Amino acid sequence: MSNILTVAEMGAADAAAIAAGTPGTVLMERAGLAVAEAIRERHRRCRVAVLCGPGNNGGDGYVVARRLKRWGWPVWVEASAPPATPDAKAAAARWRGETVSLGAQRQTDLVVDALYGAGLSRPLDGEAARLARTIPREQVIAIDTPSGLSGDTGQPLKDVAFRAALTVTFHRRKPAHVLQPGRGYCGEVVVADIGLGDTVSALSENSPDLWAHRFPWPSIEAHKHARGRLIVISGEAASTGAARLAARGGLRVGAGLVTVLSPPGALAEHAAQLEAVMLKAFEGEAALAEAAEAADAAVIGPAAGVTAATRANLITLAHTGAALVVDADALTVFKDRPDDLFAALDRDDVLTPHPGEFERIFPGLLKNSPERITAARTAAKRAGAIVLLKGPDTVIAAPDGRAAVNLNGSPWLATAGSGDVLAGLIGGLLAQGMDSFEAACAGAWIHAEAGAGFGPGLIAEDLPGLVPARLADLHGRPPIR
Ligand SMILES: NC(=O)C1=CN([C@@H]2O[C@H](COP(=O)(O)OP(=O)(O)OC[C@H]3O[C@@H](n4cnc5c(N)ncnc54)[C@H](OP(=O)(O)O)[C@@H]3O)[C@@H](O)[C@H]2O)[C@@H](O)CC1
Ligand SMILES: Nc1ncnc2c1ncn2[C@@H]1O[C@H](COP(=O)(O)OP(=O)(O)O)[C@@H](O)[C@H]1O
Numbered sequence: 321m322s323n324i325l326t327v328a329e330m331g332a333a334d335a336a337a338i339a340a341g342t343p344g345t346v347l348m349e350r351a352g353l354a355v356a357e358a359i360r361e362r363h364r365r366c367r368v369a370v371l372c373g374p375g376n377n378g379g380d381g382y383v384v385a386r387r388l389k390r391w392g393w394p395v396w397v398e399a400s401a402p403p404a405t406p407d408a409k410a411a412a413a414r415w416r417g418e419t420v421s422l423g424a425q426r427q428t429d430l431v432v433d434a435l436y437g438a439g440l441s442r443p444l445d446g447e448a449a450r451l452a453r454t455i456p457r458e459q460v461i462a463i464d465t466p467s468g469l470s471g472d473t474g475q476p477l478k479d480v481a482f483r484a485a486l487t488v489t490f491h492r493r494k495p496a497h498v499l500q501p502g503r504g505y506c507g508e509v510v511v512a513d514i515g516l517g518d519t520v521s522a523l524s525e526n527s528p529d530l531w532a533h534r535f536p537w538p539s540i541e542a543h544k545h546a547r548g549r550l551i552v553i554s555g556e557a558a559s560t561g562a563a564r565l566a567a568r569g570g571l572r573v574g575a576g577l578v579t580v581l582s583p584p585g586a587l588a589e590h591a592a593q594l595e596a597v598m599l600k601a602f603e604g605e606a607a608l609a610e611a612a613e614a615a616d617a618a619v620i621g622p623a624a625g626v627t628a629a630t631r632a633n634l635i636t637l638a639h640t641g642a643a644l645v646v647d648a649d650a651l652t653v654f655k656d657r658p659d660d661l662f663a664a665l666d667r668d669d670v671l672t673p674h675p676g677e678f679e680r681i682f683p684g685l686l687k688n689s690p691e692r693i694t695a696a697r698t699a700a701k702r703a704g705a706i707v708l709l710k711g712p713d714t715v716i717a718a719p720d721g722r723a724a725v726n727l728n729g730s731p732w733l734a735t736a737g738s739g740d741v742l743a744g745l746i747g748g749l750l751a752q753g754m755d756s757f758e759a760a761c762a763g764a765w766i767h768a769e770a771g772a773g774f775g776p777g778l779i780a781e782d783l784p785g786l787v788p789a790r791l792a793d794l795h796g797r798p799p800i801r
């Protein structure tokens with residue numbers, strides 16, 4: 321399982337390894353060697369300038385320079401300041417090559433950015449800032465993080481940071497490697513093992529390691545009722561497509577029975593377009609409560625309408641036993657009284673806002689949080705439910721503090737209706753009894769894999785049909801633990 325560590329957690333892991341008997345200089349040797357090897361794997365021998373700062377990031381840089389030189393590469397160090405930590409001093413003392421001052425303006429092929437890593441405490445300025453703005457990213461290999469980025473937020477301090485083609489970090493990813501815009505500054509990210517042992521954190525990369533061992537595969541005796549019943553609440557006649565997209569997502573991901581519950585006026589439109597997905601009319605809260613009686617999960621919101629009816633339907637569903645996926649209009653309709661929504665929810669329910677919807681029900685929270693992980697966690701606590709905050713770096717957070725960040729998103733998913741399919745995927749997994757946090761993670765991961773695998777030209781209608789291949793991969797995957 322791949323945790324993501326904050327800068328402080330990484331520092332603690334580092335200190336624990338040192339306390340357990342591995343000297344910092346050994347960790348630095350391993351770190352520098354990993355970077356040099358990553359360079360050698362990707363490039364033929366060429367000229368390399370290693371930009372070294374005063375801290376341990378710079379220390380790693382001196383190790384890289386020494387390794388490359390030993391392999392016969394033309395390499396020199398450009399130092400922004402003399403080494404200042406004991407480990408960096410030791411690494412610099414073993415560097416026998418040439419050292420010039422930062423920005424000596426030599427012709428080079430590659431630049432190793434070893435100016436600042438985790439210890440960056442203020443924005444880049446002077447020559448470092450100039451270089452960050454001018455060196456083309458194809459030349460840059462960053463150690464730990466591209467200098468100028470805040471490791472914990474992924475934001476460039478004062479908008480200046482290096483852009484790298486490759487970033488080699490150590491032990492685990494940090495938030496800067498997974499959150500935008502930082503992730504975009506990093507280029508390819510390699511996580512090198514430097515022997516720090518196991519670390520725990522409440523934040524993870526969203527990958528099958530997190531949930532595949534609890535995926536709700538049907539048992540040999542399964543029948544359709546045992547595979548979970550999902551309902552999807554439809555909007556009125558002119559807005560029925562979103563409910564069908566969600567329903568197809570739920571059916572494809574394995575729910576045994578999926579029913580679109582439709583206002584009477586929209587029945588004919590659905591009937592003409594649904595096959596395996598079932599259809600039932602309802603009018604009013606009592607009828608909805610009755611229709612929802614046997615449901616294991618419900619999706620409400622996609623094109624539901626920002627209406628009093630949607631608000632009443634949500635409250636009605638919240639009183640049934642079904643786990644809810646609350647999306648789109650069912651979020652927006654609570655804009656003026658989000659507490660009514662939160663009071664109705666329980667911890668099994670999943671909210672799936674995009675940033676605009678998030679702002680409506682958690683006003684100011686995103687803007688006032690250091691980054692979106694904190695925002696999503698705070699939101700999950702406030703709502704008492706799982707919150708999946710959509711975007712290029714989708715975050716899933718639980719009220720107990722667990723959080724995961726999606727790494728496999730792609731812009732092909734930015735197409736109308738794509739979120740409706742996601743809501744259906746999560747609903748389909750909830751209907752099959754999957755834990756809500758894991759269902760939200762699994763739904764987001766499968767959705768993103770499907771989108772990335774299809775690529776250009778993707779439309780939301782394609783997504784349900786792309787799910788089976790992803791499920792087949794998961795099904796054939798060797799079990800973990
Ligand atoms: N963790 C691990 O397990 C391992 C970590 N390793 C490596 O250590 C790195 C972290 O090292 P680190 O803590 O020494 O931080 P780093 O960024 O090198 O320097 C901080 C210094 O820079 C200064 N400074 C900061 N910003 C500045 C600015 N804009 N302009 C000018 N100065 C600025 C700051 O000064 P101060 O703010 O204190 O005045 C301080 O002196 C990590 O990224 C990884 O590469 C590996 O060796 C393997 C094991
Ligand atoms: N640039 C992007 N990279 C990765 N995923 C994206 C990007 N833009 C949007 N997405 C994903 O696409 C989906 C869009 O959902 P949403 O905004 O609700 O659209 P709709 O309401 O039209 O279905 C979300 O899952 C979101 O995370």
Ligand SMILES: [K+]
Pocket residue numbers: 377433434435436437462463464465466467
């Ligand atoms: K760096």
